[in-house]
Amino acid sequence: MRSHLVRRWRWPVLLMALALALAACAEDEEPTEEPDTDVEDTDDVEEEPEEEEEEEPAAAAEGGTVLFGDEQEPTILNSFLIDGNSLVTSKVSANVWPGMFRVNPEFGFDLYLLAEEPEFTEDPFEVTYVMRDDAVWSDGTPITVEDVEFTLSVFDEDADWAGQITSRAGYELIEEVETDGDHTITMTFSEPYAPWQLLFSEILPAHILEGEDFETVLNDELPDISGGPFLFDSWDRGTQLRLVRNEDYWGGDVALDEIIMRYLPDTTTLTQQMLGGELDMYDPQPQIELVNQLEGAADRIDFQVGLGPVWEHFDFNTLVPGLDQDYVRQAIALGINREQIVETLVTPVDPDAVVLDNPFWMANTEQYVPTYDQWSYDPDAAVALLEDNGCEPGDDGIYVCDDVRLSFRVGTTGGNERRELTQQLMQADLAEVGIEIEIENQEGAAFFELLNTPENCDGVCDYDIALFAWVGSPNPVGNANIYGCDGFDEEDGPTVRPQNWTVFCDEELTDIMDTANATVDPDENADLWNEAAQIMADNVPVIPLFQQPQLLAFDNTITGPELNATNATQFWNSAEWAFTQ
Amino acid sequence: MLTYALRRTLISIPIIILATFLTFGIISISGDPLQEIRQLPNITQEQIDNVRESRGLDDPVTVQYLRWVENIAQGSFGEYMISPRAIWPDIQRVLGNTMQLVIAAEIIAFVLAVFLGVMSAKRQYSLFDYTTTTISFIGYSFPSFLFALFLQVAVVQIFVRTGVRIFPIGNLSSANPGTGLSFLIDRIWHLILPMASLAIFSVASYSRYMRASMLEVINSDYVRTARAKGLPERTITTRHAMRNALIPTLTVAALSFGTLLGGTIIIETVFGLDGMGRYFFQQLGRRDPYPLMAWLTIVAIVIVIFNLIADLLYGYLDPRIRYD
Numbered sequence: 001m002r003s004h005l006v007r008r009w010r011w012p013v014l015l016m017a018l019a020l021a022l023a024a025c026a027e028d029e030e031p032t033e034e035p036d037t038d039v040e041d042t043d044d045v046e047e048e049p050e051e052e053e054e055e056e057p058a059a060a061a062e063g064g065t066v067l068f069g070d071e072q073e074p075t076i077l078n079s080f081l082i083d084g085n086s087l088v089t090s091k092v093s094a095n096v097w098p099g100m101f102r103v104n105p106e107f108g109f110d111l112y113l114l115a116e117e118p119e120f121t122e123d124p125f126e127v128t129y130v131m132r133d134d135a136v137w138s139d140g141t142p143i144t145v146e147d148v149e150f151t152l153s154v155f156d157e158d159a160d161w162a163g164q165i166t167s168r169a170g171y172e173l174i175e176e177v178e179t180d181g182d183h184t185i186t187m188t189f190s191e192p193y194a195p196w197q198l199l200f201s202e203i204l205p206a207h208i209l210e211g212e213d214f215e216t217v218l219n220d221e222l223p224d225i226s227g228g229p230f231l232f233d234s235w236d237r238g239t240q241l242r243l244v245r246n247e248d249y250w251g252g253d254v255a256l257d258e259i260i261m262r263y264l265p266d267t268t269t270l271t272q273q274m275l276g277g278e279l280d281m282y283d284p285q286p287q288i289e290l291v292n293q294l295e296g297a298a299d300r301i302d303f304q305v306g307l308g309p310v311w312e313h314f315d316f317n318t319l320v321p322g323l324d325q326d327y328v329r330q331a332i333a334l335g336i337n338r339e340q341i342v343e344t345l346v347t348p349v350d351p352d353a354v355v356l357d358n359p360f361w362m363a364n365t366e367q368y369v370p371t372y373d374q375w376s377y378d379p380d381a382a383v384a385l386l387e388d389n390g391c392e393p394g395d396d397g398i399y400v401c402d403d404v405r406l407s408f409r410v411g412t413t414g415g416n417e418r419r420e421l422t423q424q425l426m427q428a429d430l431a432e433v434g435i436e437i438e439i440e441n442q443e444g445a446a447f448f449e450l451l452n453t454p455e456n457c458d459g460v461c462d463y464d465i466a467l468f469a470w471v472g473s474p475n476p477v478g479n480a481n482i483y484g485c486d487g488f489d490e491e492d493g494p495t496v497r498p499q500n501w502t503v504f505c506d507e508e509l510t511d512i513m514d515t516a517n518a519t520v521d522p523d524e525n526a527d528l529w530n531e532a533a534q535i536m537a538d539n540v541p542v543i544p545l546f547q548q549p550q551l552l553a554f555d556n557t558i559t560g561p562e563l564n565a566t567n568a569t570q571f572w573n574s575a576e577w578a579f580t581q
Numbered sequence: 582m583l584t585y586a587l588r589r590t591l592i593s594i595p596i597i598i599l600a601t602f603l604t605f606g607i608i609s610i611s612g613d614p615l616q617e618i619r620q621l622p623n624i625t626q627e628q629i630d631n632v633r634e635s636r637g638l639d640d641p642v643t644v645q646y647l648r649w650v651e652n653i654a655q656g657s658f659g660e661y662m663i664s665p666r667a668i669w670p671d672i673q674r675v676l677g678n679t680m681q682l683v684i685a686a687e688i689i690a691f692v693l694a695v696f697l698g699v700m701s702a703k704r705q706y707s708l709f710d711y712t713t714t715t716i717s718f719i720g721y722s723f724p725s726f727l728f729a730l731f732l733q734v735a736v737v738q739i740f741v742r743t744g745v746r747i748f749p750i751g752n753l754s755s756a757n758p759g760t761g762l763s764f765l766i767d768r769i770w771h772l773i774l775p776m777a778s779l780a781i782f783s784v785a786s787y788s789r790y791m792r793a794s795m796l797e798v799i800n801s802d803y804v805r806t807a808r809a810k811g812l813p814e815r816t817i818t819t820r821h822a823m824r825n826a827l828i829p830t831l832t833v834a835a836l837s838f839g840t841l842l843g844g845t846i847i848i849e850t851v852f853g854l855d856g857m858g859r860y861f862f863q864q865l866g867r868r869d870p871y872p873l874m875a876w877l878t879i880v881a882i883v884i885v886i887f888n889l890i891a892d893l894l895y896g897y898l899d900p901r902i903r904y905d
Contacts, residue, residue: 067756076664082618082628083664163631164664219666237674238855239753260756264853265863269733269751276737278749297741449613481625498626 060559060578065258068570069270069282073238073263078218079202080154085166087569091261094571095230095243096222097202098143100129103568105306107365107474109197113143113227115183122520125192129200131183135250137205138226143250145185149177150206154214161215169477170199192518194525195475201567203227229254229575239263255578259571274301274553281561283570286349286551287417294553301553305350307364308550308565309472312422313356314410314543315451318504319460319493322404327389329540333375334382335433341425342546345418350549359483359536359544360476360529367526371537372544382433399434407436411450412467414441419467422545437465451501454493461501469548474566476529480513483536504541582896586889593885597878604877605646608870614638614662616868636662649874658875662867668875671860676879678753679849679856681768683841686776690783691834697784698791698830699823702799713788720785726847729778733851736774748774751853775852779844783837790833794826828898835891839884 074089079097100118101109111117113131120127135143155171156162176188189196208223217223222232229251230243243259262279264270271290273279275297284290286305294303314336316323323329338355346353354363357370391401399406410426412419420441427437441447450463470482484497485505494505509532516528536542550565560576615629615638633639637648652659658668697717701710733750740746749755749771758767798804799822807817845858853859857876864872 065756075661076666081664082632083661083666163628163635165628167625215665219664237671238678238859240756242756262752262756262853264751265859266751266851266853268730269851269853272733272737273751276740276746276750278746278751449616498629 060255060580062253062255062578063257064255064579065260066256066280066558066577067278068259068261069273069279070261070263071265071267071270071284074241076219077222077232077235078214080166080218081161081164081215082166083164084218087567090567091569091571092222092232092241092243093202094228094569095259095574096226096228096232097204098135098227099201099203100131100199101197101201102572103201103474103564103566104572105562105564105566107309107362107566109474113203120196120520122192125189125196125520126186127189127196128184128186131185132250133183135227136248137207138224138231138246138248140248141205141207142182143203143205143227144182145179146182147203147206148185148200149179150210151200151202151204152177154204159214161213164215170196192520194517194519195473195477196520198473198475198477230259233258249575251575254575256574259574259577277555280558281552281554281570283550283552283563286549288348291349291551300556302556303551303553304561304563305549305551306563306565307350307353307362307547309362309567310469310548310550310565311356311359311362311472312419312467312469312545312548313359314426314545315466315468315502316504316541317461317463317465318502318541319454320408320464322401322406323408323464325389325401326539327385328401328406330375331382331385331433332430332435333372333540333543334378334385335430335435336426336543337377337429338543338545339377340429341422344425345421346546346549349551353546353549356544356546357537358530358533359542360479360533361526362472362547364547365474367529369530369533371530371533374537375540375543377429379429379433386434393434397434398436405436406434407438408464409438409440410465410467411440411442411447411463413447414443422467453496453498453500454503466501472547475525477517479529479532480510480517483541484510484513486510502541504539506535506539509535509539582893586893589889589892590885593889597881597885600881601650601874601878602646605649605870605874606642608873609642609645614868614870618663632663645870649871653878658878659871662869662871668872671872672875672879675855675857675860678854679842679845679858682772682775682779682849682854682856683838683845685772686779687783687834687838687841689776690780691787691830693780694784694787695791695823695827695830697788699795699818699826701788701792702795702826703818705796710792713792717785717788720781721789723781725778725782725844726851728781729774729848729851732774732778750774753854775848775854778851779841779848782844783834783841786837787830787834790830791826794829795822798822798826824898828895831894831898832891835887835894838887839880842880842883 068091070088070091072086072088074084074086074092076084077089077092078084079089079093098113100111100113102112104110113135115130115132118127118129129148131143131145131148133142137143152171152174153159155165155168157168157172159165170193173189173191173193174187175190178186178188180186193199205223205225205227208225209217221235224231226232226246226249229246229249231246233242233244235241240263241261243261245254245257264273267284267290270279270282270284271293274282275293277300291303291305294301316329318324318329342353342355356363357372358368359372361368386399386401386406389401391399391406394400394405410423412423414420420439423437423439423441427439430437442450447466448468450461451466451468452461454460481497482499483502483504484500485507486495486497487507488494488505494503496503496505512528512532512535516525516532519525519528550563552561552563552570554561557580559578559580560573561570562573564570564572566572615632618629618632637645640648649659658672660667697713701713704710736746736748736750753768753771754764755767755771758764799818804817804822807821808814812821842857845854845856846862847858848854849856849858850862857880861873861876864876
C-alpha cells in the first residue's frame with residue numbers, strides 16, 4: 001500500500017519540487033538580489049583599515065534594477081490633488097516631473113530646470129525664471145515656459161478640479177505672466193510671497209496634458225513621458241510600481257535600468273525582506289531594534305540616519321482650565337526633562353539628535369535660533385513659578401491654582417512606542433513638580449479626530465495635551481495656518497485658522513507670521529520667523545521636543561543614494577544611483 | 582433542492598440589507614472621513630467644506646445610505662470619498678487575490694485535517710495519535726501572526742547563512758513574475774508561507790473534529806455490520822465511516838470560512854499581500870465609509886454563499902437529510 005501511495009504521489013511531488021526550484025532560480029537570477037556573503041573579505045578589511053583607505057571606490061556599472069520597499073502606496077499618482085498629496089506619491093513624481101528647484105538634504109534649493117538663480121524685485125514682487133535650454137521631455141520636446149504656464153493653469157480657481165487641488169498657496173497670488181522667448185518667464189505677484197522657491201516644484205508637459213481632465217488623467221497611470229531620469233512604466237496596485245530609465249534624460253546618463261517600488265505595509269516584514277535580500281533599498285521609520293538589526297548586516301547593507309523634517313511636540317488645548325494660564329504651561333515646560341527624552345529615545349538611533357528649541361526652523365537649518373532654551377529642565381523653577389502665582393499643593397501633592405487642580409490628560413496615537421515612552425517620561429517628570437498627568441491614547445485616526453478647532457467641536461475639543469508631529473518644510477510658511485488667529489470676540493471666542501488646534505490666539509504672532517510670509521528677503525524672513533518663535537516660546541502653546549530621525553538603508557553594492565528627509569524624497573538624486581561592478 | 586437554495590438566498594437578502602444598514606450607521610458615526618485631509622499642510626477650511634459638500638457628508642445617515650444602495654443597485658460600489666475613483670475595480674482585484682489564498686489554504690487544511698483525523702481515530706491512543714493531538718493543540722493555541730513571523734525569520738536566516746532563498750517572505754509575486762506557467766509557479770511560490778500560516782489553525786481545529794466524529798462513527802452498529810459482512814477495511818473507512826464523519830467537519834469548515842477571511846487581515850498585512858484583509862486595514866485607517874461598506878458587503882455575501890454550500894453538501898453526504 002505504501003509503495004502504491006509513493007507511486008501515486010511521485011509525479012506531483014516531483015513537479016512541485018521542480019517548480020519551486022525553477023522559481024528559486026528565476027528569483028536568484030535578479031542581479032539586484034544576489035547575496036553578498038563574502039564575510040571573510042569583510043573581516044580582512046576590518047583588520048587592515050589602512051588597506052581599506054587605499055581602496056579605490058568601486059566603479060559604477062550600467063544597468064540593474066533597484067527594488068525599493070515602501071510601507072505606503074500612493075492612492076493616486078497626481079501629486080497636485082488632495083488624494084495624491086503624500087510623500088509616497090512624490091517618490092514617483094520626483095523621478096518623472098522636474099521642478100524649477102530641487103530641495104537638497106540640507107533644506108537648500110539647488111537649480112534644476114533653471115539656468116541661473118532667478119532675479120526678483122520686491123515692489124511689485126516679480127520673479128524672472130530663466131530655464132535651461134537643453135532640458136527636454138523624453139519624446140524630444142523642449143521643456144519651455146509653455147509647460148510652466150500650463151502647470152500654473154492647473155491651479156486656476158475656476159478649473160473643474162479646483163476643489164481637488166491640495167493647495168493654491170502662492171499660485172493664487174500670481175497676477176500676470178510674461179514670457180520672453182521659450183525659456184524666460186516673469187511672474188508678477190499681487191504681494192510678496194516668501195516661500196516662492198517652493199512653487200513650481202513639478203512642471204507638467206503641456207503638449208501631453210493640455211485638454212485632459214486633470215482630475216482623473218494622472219490617477220492610475222502617468223503618460224509615457226518624463227522630464228526626469230525615469231519614465232513611468234506600470235503600476236500593479238497593491239504590489240508594485242515600475243519606473244524605467246529615461247534614455248533621453250537631459251541631466252546626464254542614468255545608470256539604472258529600472259526602479260521598482262514594492263509596497264508592503266509592515267515594517268517588520270520590510271526589514272526581513274531587506275535582510276533577506278528581497279529588497280535593495282528602503283526608508284523605514286527608524287527604531288532602536290531596527291538599527292541594531294541593520295548593524296548586524298553591515299557586511300551587506302549600508303544605512304544613513306539623519307534629522308528629518310518631522311518634529312514631535314506637545315500641543316496644549318489653551319481653552320482647558322489650567323492650561324489657559326501661561327504660567328501653568330510654562331511650569332510644564334520647565335518640568336519636562338526634554339534632554340532626557342531625547343537621550344533615551346532618539347540618541348540611540350541617531351547620535352546627533354538634539355532637543356528641538358524652535359517650532360519653525362529645524363535644528364539642522366542655518367536659520368535656527370533656540371528660542372525654547374529658556375525652558376531647559378528645572379523642576380525647582382517650575383514649582384517656584386506655580387507658587388509665585390498663588391498655586392498651593394493639595395493633600396496628594398498636586399497643585400491647585402485658582403480652584404483648578406493641575407491634572408491633565410495627555411493623548412497620542414496609541415501603539416506608537418516612542419510616543420508612549422515619551423508620555424511616560426513626561427508623566428514621571430511632572431509628578432515631581434506636582435502636576436498630574438493621565439495618559440489617554442486613541443488609535444491613529446481616532447486620536448486625530450479629537451484635534452480640531454472649536455467651531456468643529458461645538459466648543460472645547462476633547463483633549464488637554466496632545467503629543468504628535470508636524471512635517472516641517474524648507475520654509476515655515478504653513479505655520480501661519482497652524483498657529484494663526486484672525487481675531488477675538490468676547491462672546492464667540494477666538495477665530496482661529498483651520499489647523500490652530502491649540503486655539504492659542506495672539507494677534508502680534510499672527511501679524512509677524514503673515515508679514516514673514518510676505519517677506520522675500522531670506523535674512524529678514526528668517527528673523528521674522530525667529531521673532532514669531534520667541535513669542536511662541538514665551539507663551540508656550542506648544543513644546544517642541546525633537547526631530548524624528550530618518551533612515552535610508554540600501555544594499556552596499558549600490559552607489560549614490562543620499563538621505564534626503566525633505567519632500568524631495570530619497571529619489572532626489574536617483575539619476576546618480578548605480579550598482580558597482 | 583433548488584427551491585431550498587432559492588428560499589435560503591431570498592432569506593439572506595434582508596439579512597444582508599440589515600447588516601449593511603447597521604454597519605453604515607456605525608461607520609458613519611464612528612469617525613470623521615475628512616480627518617486625513619484636515620491634517621494636510623495649507624489645507625483651507627473652504628477646501629474641507631467643498632469636499633464635505635460634494636460628497637454629501639452633511640446629509641442624514643439614512644440619505645447617505647440610500648445613495649450607497651443606489652450605487653449598489655447600479656452594479657457598482659461607488660467612488661472613494663476624496664478622489665473620484667471607482668471602488669469596484671479595487672475590490673475585484675483584492676477579492677481575487679484573497680480567494681486564491683483562502684481557498685487554497687482551506688483545501689489544504691481540510692485535506693490534511695481529514696487525513697490526520699481519520700488516521701488518529703483509526704489508531705486511537707497510538708504514538709501517532711498522541712503526536713497529532715499534541716501538534717494540533719500547539720497549532721490551535723499558536724497565534725497565526727506569530728507563526729507567520731516565525732516562518733519569515735526562519736527563511737531569512739536560512740538565506741543569510743546559506744544564500745539560498747527557499748520562499749519569498751512578502752508580496753504576491755516577484756518583481757518580474759513572467760506570464761502563463763511562470764506566473765503561476767511564481768504565485769504559488771509566494772503563497773506557500775501565507776497559506777501555511779493561515780492553514781495551521783484550521784488544520785488543528787478540523788482534525789480534532791474529524792477525529793472525534795470518526796471515533797463515533799467507527800464504533801457504530803452499521804460499521805460493525807459492514808465489517809461482519811467481510812468488507813475490506815479500506816472500503817469501510819472511506820465509503821461508510823468517513824463519509825458520515827465528514828458532515829460535522831464540513832459544517833465547521835464552511836462556517837469558519839468567514840473567520841478565515843477575517844484572519845487574512847493579519848496574514849495579508851504581515852506578508853504584504855494585496856488582498857481583502859490588507860485592503861480593509863488600509864481603508865479603516867482612512868475612515869472612508871464607502872470602501873469599508875464594499876468590503877463588508879462582499880464578506881457578508883461570501884459567508885452566506887459558503888453557508889448555503891455547506892447546507893447543500895449535507896444532502897449530498899447524507900441522503901437522509903431532506904430539504905423542506
